[in-house]
Amino acid sequence: xxxxxxxxxxxxxxxxxxxxxxxxxxxxxxxxxxxxxxxxxxxxxxxxxxxxxxxxxxxxxxxxxxxxxxxxxxxxxxxxxxxxx
Amino acid sequence: xxxxxxxxxxxxxxxxxxxxxxxxxxxxxxxxxxxxxxxxxxxxxxxxxxxxxxxxxxxxxxxxxxxxxxxxxxxxxxxxxxxxxxxxxxxxxxxxxxxxxxxxxxxxxxxxxxxxxxxxxxxxxxxxxxxxxxxxxxxxxxxxxxxxxxxxxxxxxxxxxxxxxxxxxxxxxxxxxxxxxxxxxxxxxxxxxxxxxxxxxxxxxxxxxxxxxxxxxxxxxxxxxxxxxxxxxxxxxxxxxxxxxxxxxxxxxxxxxxxxxxxxxxxxxxxxxxxxxxxxxxxxxxxxxxxxxxxxxxxxxxxxxxxxxxxxxxxxxxxxxxxxxxxxxxxxxxxxxxxxxxxxxxxxxxxxxxxxxxxxxxxxxxxxxxxxxxxxxxxxxxxxxxxxxxxxxxxxxxxxxxxxxxxxxxxx
Numbered sequence: 001x002x003x004x005x006x007x008x009x010x011x012x013x014x015x016x017x018x019x020x021x022x023x024x025x026x027x028x029x030x031x032x033x034x035x036x037x038x039x040x041x042x043x044x045x046x047x048x049x050x051x052x053x054x055x056x057x058x059x060x061x062x063x064x065x066x067x068x069x070x071x072x073x074x075x076x077x078x079x080x081x082x083x084x085x
Numbered sequence: 086x087x088x089x090x091x092x093x094x095x096x097x098x099x100x101x102x103x104x105x106x107x108x109x110x111x112x113x114x115x116x117x118x119x120x121x122x123x124x125x126x127x128x129x130x131x132x133x134x135x136x137x138x139x140x141x142x143x144x145x146x147x148x149x150x151x152x153x154x155x156x157x158x159x160x161x162x163x164x165x166x167x168x169x170x171x172x173x174x175x176x177x178x179x180x181x182x183x184x185x186x187x188x189x190x191x192x193x194x195x196x197x198x199x200x201x202x203x204x205x206x207x208x209x210x211x212x213x214x215x216x217x218x219x220x221x222x223x224x225x226x227x228x229x230x231x232x233x234x235x236x237x238x239x240x241x242x243x244x245x246x247x248x249x250x251x252x253x254x255x256x257x258x259x260x261x262x263x264x265x266x267x268x269x270x271x272x273x274x275x276x277x278x279x280x281x282x283x284x285x286x287x288x289x290x291x292x293x294x295x296x297x298x299x300x301x302x303x304x305x306x307x308x309x310x311x312x313x314x315x316x317x318x319x320x321x322x323x324x325x326x327x328x329x330x331x332x333x334x335x336x337x338x339x340x341x342x343x344x345x346x347x348x349x350x351x352x353x354x355x356x357x358x359x360x361x362x363x364x365x366x367x368x369x370x371x372x373x374x375x376x377x378x379x380x381x382x383x384x385x386x387x388x389x390x391x392x393x394x395x396x397x398x399x400x401x402x403x404x405x406x407x408x409x410x411x412x413x414x415x416x417x418x419x420x421x422x423x424x425x426x427x428x429x430x431x432x433x434x435x436x437x438x439x440x441x442x443x444x445x446x447x448x449x450x451x452x453x454x455x456x457x458x459x460x461x462x463x464x465x466x467x468x469x470x471x472x473x474x475x476x477x478x479x480x481x482x483x484x485x486x487x488x489x490x491x492x493x494x495x496x497x
Contacts, residue, residue: 017221019157039154043222054218 098177140426160201253483
């Protein structure tokens with residue numbers, strides 16, 4: 001599995017964990033929008049963090065579930081995965 | 086000085102998702118025709134259980150009724166509630182613009198007996214099958230009895246008084262009464278009712294311990310209250326949501342005032358102590374009539390609890406005559422739920438919907454599958470009876486000992 005999470009993977013996780021359908025290109029356009037405005041609530045983000053931890057077999061920092069935007073989230077998660085690689 | 090305006094709570098919208106119909110029209114057609122849809126349980130994972138007959142909602146397409154996020158985040162009982170709430174809003178001609186224009190004047194009240202058992206089972210299977218890291222966060226809210234109130238409030242933007250009644254099956258009536266009181270205190274309208282989804286494996290196993298449950302094999306003979314063949318009740322899923330609205334406001338909006346919630350009372354007499362429910366139910370009826378300022382003779386139809394357990398049926402028949410006097414032996418009594426099963430808290434809400442529709446249509450629906458009554462009651466059997474009911478009494482009892490009565494009146 002790739003060590004880096006892409007926008008495509010985040011979009012897929014949003015659908016799987018919270019039933020939110022967003023096309024990857026729309027996610028890219030709303031890279032700095034709040035997850036709230038994309039329809040993702042805090043439980044949904046928590047579910048995505050849990051799924052990533054299971055997939056990659058590594059814990060995510062506590063701040064991951066507090067990220068407000070896709071950019072913040074992917075930056076934090078990917079730097080965590082890179083550090084662990 | 087003018088007399089202060091008395092705020093009355095009216096029913097202005099009815100939304101039904103029931104085993105015998107997933108729209109109010111389909112429900113009423115099947116109800117007044119006395120159709121029984123009781124059938125063998127077909128839900129996956131339930132085939133081997135000793136509960137053979139139930140009232141399943143087979144024609145409900147959740148993905149057509151609610152958004153994908155709610156399919157993932159909530160249980161079937163909440164899908165039913167959202168769908169029924171939407172139908173009730175449409176029926177009451179309340180659009181999203183009306184809600185958004187005055188969000189604090191609209192609230193939600195639901196009752197639930199079973200909660201989100203199917204969702205909970207799936208997550209618990211992940212817990213024991215794969216480990217705690219595989220349990221999704223939505224488990225924390227989806228199984229909960231309060232989920233439907235919260236999710237309807239969030240989905241439609243109702244920010245007025247919201248609550249959940251946990252009061253056993255009779256809580257379905259208590260939720261409607263709670264809504265009526267909120268309207269009397271000043272809220273414009275409340276979305277009120279109950280839906281249940283207790284026909285998944287985990288939820289069914291929970292019910293197997295009820296000695297009142299019918300484990301009969303033959304759908305036509307599984308649920309026969311008030312007869313020598315009474316052998317318990319058949320469970321069901323689905324339910325109804327009603328718009329309970331301040332009467333004057335409804336008239337100002339130009340929508341029909343379908344009925345007025347005129348009186349309610351509730352008592353408690355202990356779990357499975359059916360003999361004692363005679364006094365408890367009679368007291369609830371008296372209290373509801375008192376609040377409605379209704380004489381016993383004015384009651385035109387009774388929607389019975391009809392548990393289908395001999396002691397409980399006897400207690401209910403006696404309670405009706407205890408509270409209504411000689412009129413109790415003459416008033417038409419019906420129990421349409423023998424054709425759909427008994428959906429816990431949702432059952433008396435469906436009865437309330439049927440009572441409003443019966444008054445509107447001048448037709449008392451029959452009690453499907455039931456003949457040869459062995460109690461001193463005028464139970465409507467076979468086919469619907471033409472009548473002009475203007476006052477309806479709805480009764481409900483819970484397996485844990487709650488008894489409630491609700492009086493509905495046609496608006497004059």
